[in-house]
Amino acid sequence: AEGTATGDTSGKKIAFSNSYAGNSFRQVMIKSFEAAAAKAKADGKIAGSAVVSSNNSVTEQASQIQNLILQGYDAIIVLAGSDTALNGSIKEACDAGITVVAFASGVTEPCAYVVDYNLDSYAKAELDFIASKLGDKPANILEIRGMAGDGFDKRLNEGVNKALAAHPSYKKVGEVYGQWTGTIAQKEVSGVLPSLPQIDGVLTQGGDGYGAAQAFKAAGRKLPIIIMGNRQDELALWKKEHDATGYETFSLGATPSVSQVAFWVAQQILAGKQVPKFVEVPLLQINQPDLDAWLKTVPEGGVVNAEYPQDLVATIIDANVAKAPLPMVPAPK
């Protein structure tokens, strides 16, 4: 069935189990969820919601999911702290008849629905952009990764390696872990930079572009093409450089409001919509022409975000079913 399912979910309760709340991306993600859930509740689409964050502790998240089962939620959306370590708890939830939607994480338990980006295309888009600027000339690439042992980081890195294979003239000359955090990216990049040759492109995972740029500037080096992520400071720096020197790059990133996608996917499943086990969410991409418009929508220091209302999510689901191109996140007017 295409379109928005309208089955009665007014008595249903949806919970959000979040692995970590300690950065701005996650804070916005929680707020986005709360906003969507509050509106849905006001509109009589659900009966209630809850958010529980564990403090970067997978075991704590696992037992919190057990408790959400006990509290009788109808659906649980999960941003998993581990791709596999929650499998036991998720299975238990499924067995109790609860709809589980894991998002922005590669949860492997087959009973769960997964809402995620395509990280292969994330990496490919980053390198394709660099290629569009540098062509096939030999170039040195620095990769800034997330956190060692993390699933998102692992999958995106795999994507990078695949994409690099398509650009044999590019050489990865360095790799650091920036933990999606400006300060850490800055420190790590500053440390290796003196020993690196000229860098032409920097691959990022979002949240780390600003720190990387700071490091290049402090070292008195020319800014390479740093793929920017989803933070306002990354965009602002890009704009400043663009205005001053004509610097060009582009931004690619996860939207925190992916929590809204997961929320509506869960709601739609409860409402009776046929949903595939994997729902791909579009990445948010910002090109030079849209930069100013996007910058205006983001609070200073904040995270670039977009609204995912119920009908847009239904469209995304349908596009996934039809294997059609996903609707892009529209640039603000």
Add this chain to the structure above:
Amino acid sequence: MADTALQRRPRLTSALGSALQIGLPAATLIAMLAVIFWIRPSAMSYFGFTLLFKFAVPLMFAALAQMLVIMLGDIDLSIGSFVGFVTCVAALYLDEAPLLALVILAASIAVYAGVGLLIHVRQLPSIIVTLGMSFIWLGAAVTLMPGPGGTAPRWLVAFMSWKPPFVPLPVLIALLTALIGHLVISRSSYGAVLRGAGANPRAVERAGWSVRTIRCAVYAAAGALACLAGLTLTGLTTSGDPNVAPAYTLLGVGAVILGGGAFTGGIVSPVGTVIGALTLALAGSLLSFLQVPPTWQIGAQGAILFLVLAGRILFSEHRS
């Protein structure tokens, strides 16, 4: 003589003191359960107990491992990442090459003993040596398994989801470990030597014991208990993950302290530690029942920690 007889405080006080030591965390645990059952009466069931305490099982073992180390006056900051390492080994090899898995686990227990030896012989601060070890275990785990994955052997998963008659599995395991721990550490003749070695190693050495051997053995035992923590955790999560349990390090310390232990060495209670672990495991979930606003959740964790531990003021007075 009168001059000493009069100094004697009634033995009752002492007994009351140690009863209180166990009683307080137990009371805290019951109070927290009461809150949960009040919010959600259906939790008061075989099923409810199982769900509430399942994840307390590995924490319990990790806390007991920490307790052994604290008993010697040391602290182990590596337990969390060691448990993560064990889950990786278990999820990678236990099913397919069980012998290899056992060899690796045995070797890592030997490494634990070696750490004890190093700390003893060079008189090093355990806090920094085990901090270094935490990186080593994490590195070993990430090298084995760059991201979460693997599969737990079926028998392990089956065991952790086994439903024994009448008593839920986590409760059963808690009772058994508390009992065994009590017999070994608090009652047995060797337990007395171990606790003595923690409080006054010189005195124990002067009595002809080798504190070096004791330290190695106790560290090895801690390693073995941490292996149990890793194995039971693998059974629950059905997989391995290098970053699964860093929180166990400090939660374990908290459980030992909550259970009446002290950092001065020689003062630990296995029963108290088990109750402490159950309490802290529950404290994490209490939040989800209380519907605390997201930005205050972590603060509420801190507040719960204070509340749970504040009871200590009541009886710590007479100890100082």
Add this chain to the structure above:
Amino acid sequence: MSLRLAPWSYGFLVALVMWVATICYSGTGSAIPTLSSALVFAAFSVVVGTGQMLVIASGPGNIDLSMPSVLTLAAYASMSIMGGSDAMVLPGLLLAVAVGAVAGMLNYLAITALRLPPIIATLAWSFVFQSFAFNLGGEATLKPPAALSEFTLWSIGGIRVLPVAVMGLTLLAVLVLKRGVGGRQLLAVGQSERAARLAGISVGRVRLVAYTLCGMSAGLAGFLLSGFSGGAALNMGDTYLLESIAVVVLGGTSVAGGQANAIGIWGAALFFNLMATMLNTFQMQAGIRFLLTGALIILIVAIVPRPKAG
């Protein structure tokens, strides 16, 4: 036996080895920039470490696990009040340090009033402080005034001012610990609380001051770090949890209390930064990096000769 290095010098020595190794790998041109970058980042570790050192020296078991969240909270508070305005830099600094001071006092209060071991009391407070930061606008990175950023990046004749200023702080700490009445009292309390009390030292006050200064150093670090790295972010303090302890202990301060080494912190902080640089430069796999980090930490504590007590 005659050629005996001071315990604190080992950090410098190993740092030097890492530096040389890095240069060998990537050419002499990288020597000065590598060192200069290590000095700047080490400076932040030293600010935090110096505070932690005071607490650790105040007696066995004393430790402050709340430093990262105090650092973050202080940074949020000061960025909020400054609102990006250069004129507000001084009030911002004062607020950051004041927030740190209050946090330190609260830590000590929980330790004495609730009789909690410091490791637990400060952990619990760290959760609470973190929550406060969440509520101070955690959805965004709060931007610093330009003047503050410029100060943290300021260099005179190619010499960065920030590390030099922090070295001044270290010298002050050395002086206070060696000659200062407060420093002597701190070390006395750290060795034996009961003996200190009977020697007329106000044990409670000394520890209170140690925790307060520790909080203040976290506040100062948060203030400077947000200037340096483009603002206050929720997880800006995370790396300083273990590092603050490790640099103190590797720097030659005894975890048993009563003995402190402020200069050694520099060696250990340089070691940590240059080790990360070296491992990054060598392009080691993440797992190997962790393994080497751990092994080096243990190696350093194991080779450092330590004074025998008793």
Add this chain to the structure above:
Amino acid sequence: MRAIPSANREPRPGAASPVPLIATRAVAKHYGAVRALVGVDFVLAPGEVVGLVGHNGAGKSTLMNVLAGTVQRSSGAFCYDGAEIGAWGAREAQACGLRCIFQELSLCANLSATENTRIIHASLRGLGWRRRARALITAALDDIFPGHGIDPDRKVAELAIGERQMVEIARAFTQTSVPVRGVILDEPTSALGHTPTEQLLAHIRKAAADGIACILITHRLNEILAVSDRVTVMMDGAAVADRPAAGLTRSDLVAMMGSIEAHGGTGRAIGPAADGAIVVDHPGRDGADRPICVRRGEIIGFAGLDGHGQRDRLRAIYAATSDVPVAYVAGDRGAEGVFPLWSIADNLTIRSLKALQRGGFVVPGAARALAEQWAARLKVKAPDVDTPILSLSGGNQQKVLFARALASDAQVVLLDDPMRGVDVGTKQEVYALIRAEADKGRSFVWYTTEMDELSNCGRLYVFREGRVVEEIPGAQINHARILEASFGGAQTGASHG
């Protein structure tokens, strides 16, 4: 309960048996440049009691540690029971029936007396070990210290210091599979009250009669004379004299030790003090208690049986006194006195920092001068004031603590049994120093377990059951009067012969 070894029972006081239990030849111990023992010949026959005396730092404890296997000798020969011994550790000593009561308490404070007994008996294990251990220690306590009133299941930490000492002594005499052949007692009485001391001395004689050889170290020479068959004197790391005890007098002993006991030093500090200004006025804790009042220049003694509230009262006075500077000299130097990581100078000046500072910073020259001056006045035996305090002998550490108080600006000095482990010669010097300081206007409140010391005081408060029950003015201070007050008049202890 105490079984008696059947062999080797040869109670021949004073005579060396054909096979000595212990014989050392030229035993030396060096700590770096410090020569703690320079070559000691020492013999102990089965069933013999040897009294070991010598000034602080003479090397007594070091020698005992060598015998007990807890310190390894640098050179020299050691025979046990006729056999030449090579490697000798604590384990071997235990296995051969040699026990040691160390100068510093060696019990695990977190364990009960019962559990502590288990620690020294490898065979106390298996089912019922606790019952057996309790029976052993209880019997030993009853045997040595009848009426001790110690609960063997209480944690040692909860016992008074004297009780702990009793437990440790009793434990050394317990016996399981290995017969006890010899017991070393390194200053066992310094923390004991009068009665337990008498009981212990009696027990040592009894044990000797049963064939157990004992070495007794104490600075209370009367105790040595009371129980020893033979007296060995140590000086500067060597055994310098060795004589049968029979016929020795106290002054013979003192002469052997190389210091002359200052006589006539018992003059009392009554005179000028009586009308000095009041510096301490401390109310009693209730109606039954008495207030304590100290005037400028007075030396006040706290008497009574050990552990009857004297120390608590000292602490209370210390806490309550804020209008005049007050210093406290702790007797339990390990736990309450020394700063173990510091030198003599640092330890000595810590109480005087306020006087030595300018602008919050200590003036180094002034601090050093003060330390050197007072270390010299108290004759602290050390190369210089930068010597780490822990490398000093027990008695010398105590002198540093004394110097800390005297060097300070304190007007009132509280002495908490401060002469524990201080040798006779030094004691006399310190007594003189206290009197001299009192003459200059300082006040002393002096709690001591040594009856003789009370004669230095101008006035006494006698404690019983936690309260001051009587005040004895200087002129009336005498043994009988104190005992009478201590025991509450009527039942003056017949046991105190």
